Amino acid sequence: MPVALRRWRVFQWIAELSQVAFAILRNKAALLMLVALSVGIHLLNVLAMYLIARGLEIQVGIVTAVVLLPPVLLLSLLPISVAGWGVREGATVVALSLAGVPSYQSLALSICFGLCALAISLPGGVLWLVSRGKIPTDSDAALGLRTRKQ
Numbered sequence: 001m002p003v004a005l006r007r008w009r010v011f012q013w014i015a016e017l018s019q020v021a022f023a024i025l026r027n028k029a030a031l032l033m034l035v036a037l038s039v040g041i042h043l044l045n046v047l048a049m050y051l052i053a054r055g056l057e058i059q060v061g062i063v064t065a066v067v068l069l070p071p072v073l074l075l076s077l078l079p080i081s082v083a084g085w086g087v088r089e090g091a092t093v094v095a096l097s098l099a100g101v102p103s104y105q106s107l108a109l110s111i112c113f114g115l116c117a118l119a120i121s122l123p124g125g126v127l128w129l130v131s132r133g134k135i136p137t138d139s140d141a142a143l144g145l146r147t148r149k150q
Contacts, residue, residue, distance in 0.1 A: 045073055052112050058105045060096065068095040072110075085114060 005011040024030045043066075050065040072091040076084030092110035093103045 042070055042073060046070060048116065049109065049113050052116065053109050056105065056108055056112065058101060058109055060099055060101055064099045068099060071095065083114070083118070088114060 006015070024034060046065050046069045049069050050060070050062055053060045053065070069092075072088060072095050075091045076088035078084075078087060081087050089107055089110040093106040096106040096109070097103060
């Protein structure tokens with residue numbers, strides 16, 4: 001990275017992020033763990049949406065959910081709205097219409113999923129705000145990419 005860019009904090013953060021990413025790519029065990037956790041998180045989100053659909057008595061099968069909902073979750077990660085609101089709802093309506101689910105039911109499912117995600121995230125956000133600056137953050141040590149010196 002050019003020296004002129006290193007003085008800005010955002011570029012320092014990007015440089016640190018790229019160092020951690022390259023360290024993970026070089027460490028096969030960490031890479032495998034990252035991929036497994038990523039797949040697991042997406043499957044748990046699909047399962048959560050499926051269970052919410054069942055609770056709302058929306059007729060959608062688990063196979064249909066596993067096929068149609070991951071693209072919905074991927075689209076909701078695009079940084080074009082706040083926490084995916086609106087994008088997730090539109091994508092859910094379009095995706096589940098392919099399975100014959102009425103749009104009002106798809107919309108209700110997406111809103112309930114968003115509210116559940118918000119409710120689950122709030123305690124972590126509060127904890128993060130309260131502990132901000134009190135807990136040392138060393139990303140390499142947290143990922144197990146560097147051992148302590150004896």
